[in-house]
Amino acid sequence: MENSKKSKGTVCVQEGWKPQKGEPRVLPIYQSTTFKYDTSDQMADLFDLKASGYFYTRLQNPTNDYVAEKIKELEGGVAAMLTSSGQAANFYSIFNICSAGDHFVSTSTIYGGTYNLFAVTMKKLGIEVTFVDQDAPSEEIEKAFRPNTKAVFGESIANPGMNVLDIAKFADIAHKHGVPLIVDNTFPTPINCNPFEWGADIVTHSTTKYMDGHATSVGGAIVDSGNFDWDKYADKYPGLTTPDESYHGLIYTKAFGKGAFIVKATAQLMRDLGSIQAPMNAFLLNLGLETLHLRMERHCSNAQKVAEFLQSRPEVAWVHYPGLKGDKYYELARKYMPKGTCGVMTFGLKGGRDKSVKFMDSLGVVAIVTHVADARTCVLHPASHTHRQLSDQQLIEAGVAPDLIRLSVGIEDPEDIIADIAQALEKAVK
Numbered sequence: 001m002e003n004s005k006k007s008k009g010t011v012c013v014q015e016g017w018k019p020q021k022g023e024p025r026v027l028p029i030y031q032s033t034t035f036k037y038d039t040s041d042q043m044a045d046l047f048d049l050k051a052s053g054y055f056y057t058r059l060q061n062p063t064n065d066y067v068a069e070k071i072k073e074l075e076g077g078v079a080a081m082l083t084s085s086g087q088a089a090n091f092y093s094i095f096n097i098c099s100a101g102d103h104f105v106s107t108s109t110i111y112g113g114t115y116n117l118f119a120v121t122m123k124k125l126g127i128e129v130t131f132v133d134q135d136a137p138s139e140e141i142e143k144a145f146r147p148n149t150k151a152v153f154g155e156s157i158a159n160p161g162m163n164v165l166d167i168a169k170f171a172d173i174a175h176k177h178g179v180p181l182i183v184d185n186t187f188p189t190p191i192n193c194n195p196f197e198w199g200a201d202i203v204t205h206s207t208t209k210y211m212d213g214h215a216t217s218v219g220g221a222i223v224d225s226g227n228f229d230w231d232k233y234a235d236k237y238p239g240l241t242t243p244d245e246s247y248h249g250l251i252y253t254k255a256f257g258k259g260a261f262i263v264k265a266t267a268q269l270m271r272d273l274g275s276i277q278a279p280m281n282a283f284l285l286n287l288g289l290e291t292l293h294l295r296m297e298r299h300c301s302n303a304q305k306v307a308e309f310l311q312s313r314p315e316v317a318w319v320h321y322p323g324l325k326g327d328k329y330y331e332l333a334r335k336y337m338p339k340g341t342c343g344v345m346t347f348g349l350k351g352g353r354d355k356s357v358k359f360m361d362s363l364g365v366v367a368i369v370t371h372v373a374d375a376r377t378c379v380l381h382p383a384s385h386t387h388r389q390l391s392d393q394q395l396i397e398a399g400v401a402p403d404l405i406r407l408s409v410g411i412e413d414p415e416d417i418i419a420d421i422a423q424a425l426e427k428a429v430k
């Protein structure tokens with residue numbers, strides 16, 4: 001069994017920490033900032049990246065690395081690292097290969113926090129982004145490329161637009177222009193979608209969502225497929241292919257081969273920016289991962305029932321869920337995530353904003369929280385919460401319908417979720 005490829009459920013439960021004789025059965029929390037060595041030379045070799053080992057938790061910690069190993073196996077990659085948040089994972093994935101004066105392409109319907117990171121904060125660093133319509137024909141999307149374009153970014157399922165990315169199409173476009181495709185795979189998780197199988201080169205996660213799954217810990221992860229040939233485009237990626245003077249002239253692709261991207265992100269970005277995940281959070285994340293395969297199945301079957309229920313109700317104007325037949329993204333979801341998508345959907349009520357507020361205030365089992373993708377069913381009304389300063393017209397321009405309710409279906413018994421939504425719908429239209 002050791003050398004054969006394990007199925008995902010077994011990876012969820014057993015990969016990462018593998019205790020030897022007499023060691024703890026459960027992944028230990030290495031709650032230590034630092035690590036001891038016997039000689040000065042041993043420590044010096046670590047600082048030169050000549051030997052691998054732990055020396056300071058701002059760069060690496062064993063608890064984190066065991067959990068990253070499990071996520072790497074689930075995605076089918078060659079190297080992975082944890083970060084303190086999904087925001088840090090997406091920032092590092094771009095900043096590891098883009099510097100001031102560079103450019104990248106991103107789909108426009110991405111998570112709001114990522115949109116702001118790309119459009120505002122990266123711009124302040126001198127890195128420009130062009131947003132593209134993910135459903136546009138390839139020729140249209142290709143017009144966004146420039147000589148200094150270094151990456152393409154998209155979300156496998158967009159939060160909260162619920163758009164499913166045509167991963168193979170985007171991988172073809174990226175590779176035709178000699179750049180990697182980075183996919184944020186937070187919503188379907190590797191249980192339901194493996195972007196590497198469709199040509200993506202780097203995968204990122206907000207582990208805060210389904211991977212942790214219990215809303216206990218903010219965290220992120222980056223996984224490298226090892227497939228992008230940085231040396232083939234050496235002039236575009238000097239950070240990976242030319243000497244790093246801060247490590248005595250070491251060249252990442254020469255010294256670390258397929259591990260180059262993750263080693264560089266650890267050795268430079270963690271060293272200088274320090275977005276490490278706390279070992280305690282990595283431990284909680286690992287507990288979540290042990291049941292990810294079971295929870296995703298239940299999230300998807302519950303969400304399918306709830307989406308079909310909403311669609312059948314006269315009070316409901318529209319429902320977006322890629323698992324629904326007739327949804328704009330149904331076919332893409334069947335192709336890239338045949339076992340199911342995720343538990344999140346959006347819908348609107350006839351009568352608009354006021355009805356949405358009354359509906360939400362009438363819920364009991366379903367809670368109002370700023371979160372998605374954990375065990376408990378929850379809702380958010382962007383027009384009243386995250387986007388409340390905007391007028392109805394501005395909301396529409398921002399791609400958030402005034403009546404849009406984002407529902408994240410949890411793993412409770414589906415009858416209770418549906419009964420709660422049914423009674424709240426009745427109260428809302430009274």
Ligand SMILES: *Cc1c(COP(=O)(O)O)cnc(C)c1O
Nearest residue numbers: 085086087111159186206208219
């Ligand atoms: C939440 C989220 C993020 C940001 O992750 P944090 O862990 O909150 O920093 C990034 N991408 C997607 C798709 C998300 O849903």
